[in-house]
Amino acid sequence: MGYSIREALAAFRRAPGLAALSAASIGFSLFVFGIFALAAYNVRLTLRQAEERVEIVAYLVDDLDAGQLEVLQNEVRAFPEVTEIRFVSKFEAMRNAVRDLPEFRDVFTDLDVNPLPASLEVRLRPEYRDPESVARVAERIALYPFVEEARYGQDWVEKLDRLRRIAGAVASILGTAFALVAVIIIGTTIRIAVFARRDEIAIMQLVGAADGLIRRPFLLEGLLTGLAGGLLALGLSFLAYLAVDRSLIHIAWLPRTWVAAQVAAGAVLGWLSSGAAVRRHLRAL
């Protein structure tokens, strides 16, 4: 192991320019990845906030007694899709209307009878906020005789769902593309490094060095280069985050696991692509 570490470090000393170039190219491809992650993460946050608003409102008939309400609440709460329900009485509905629509305050207060129905606001678990589940639960609630109507913003739910699907597809396509670019760049730079040391490799094979030992310094070199690239990418991504957050719109910084993943991705990409490059070289002999 001492040999591999020394050789890997010697490689940086012997060709610092090449090492810096490799780290920079890994850094920049992972930076693009990081920018993308930042965008994806913030879109996801926004979508999740929007999803919070997905709910079903069941408008109830006026002559509902307390026992029926009790039964309805208990049964709906027991639906597997449901996480939370809230009863809004006729009185509360009126108060909300007065609060939310001040320009109609006079109209509301002049009325003798309260025309607004009581309702049950039903919130679904996050995994059931897709259009099919929402529609299914709404239909089931509407079957109760003392439920006048069950509404949910159908358009809104469907749009949200489409947006979510598009974001997911774009994320996987672009993510894969950028990862591939990084692999190609690292593979190429390690191939240059292998080529620069081809004489040494040939001598090692000549005198009977094991393949693993020949490979290890390059793997380590790839790992360290990738790690440096990952850290560079992290720094650049953070600068980009600061720039956007300060001057354009407020956005969130990536969670710690994503940050760790970005740096680890650099190291792993470095390791894997140098492994592939060296293996190809050794095969060819």
Place this chain on the structure above:
Amino acid sequence: MIRFTHVYKEYPRSGLALKNVSFQIQKGEFAFLTGPSGAGKSTVLRLIHMADEPTDGEVRVLGLSSQTIRRRQIPELRRRVGMVFQDFRLLRDRTAADNIAFCLEVTSTRRSQIWPRVQRLLADVGLAAKAGAYPDELSGGEQQRVGIARALANNPVVLLADEPTGNLDERAARGVVELIRSIHATGMSVVMATHDLDLARRYPQYRVIALDEGALVSDTAQPETVRRDGV
């Protein structure tokens, strides 16, 4: 110890480099491999070193067969079969001592043993005073001695030499051959490829295996089996 059995070697573009070559070399033997350029001498040495596989037939070296050897067994074999070349194959950016130390290091010699062993090997080939010299600062003969010291680093039982005197003047060549002879005298088996028939004739006590156009045309160890049937 080394046995070729009906060995054929075909290269994709240049055709058959070896045609039905069979011979056997015993432990402690000194064999010249002669023949004009292109006869297949280097190919024979490469096959012994398992740097290449025969197209047909079998090469056995130190109990390992070309037909069954695994890739990971090859390094072990090469530590027991030293090899030197016409062009020395030294690393130009390392001193004579470092070239030998590198070889020991990458074949997992314990660190404390490397430097004493390097000193010893350099002394054995008469280069104790040139340990710190770079290849470019050494004569051809001296470079070949470094190559030989490196080949001996892991105490091999066979030394393969591919035209070891090909790049040397008369005097240096003689010195290298004498060095190889003295190594042979310690019990080492030697196979030396050379196109220089005069060199082989100078040592009639050694076996001569002659190749021509890939076929074994004569073998002083088995004069009765000489054949030119080739394919």
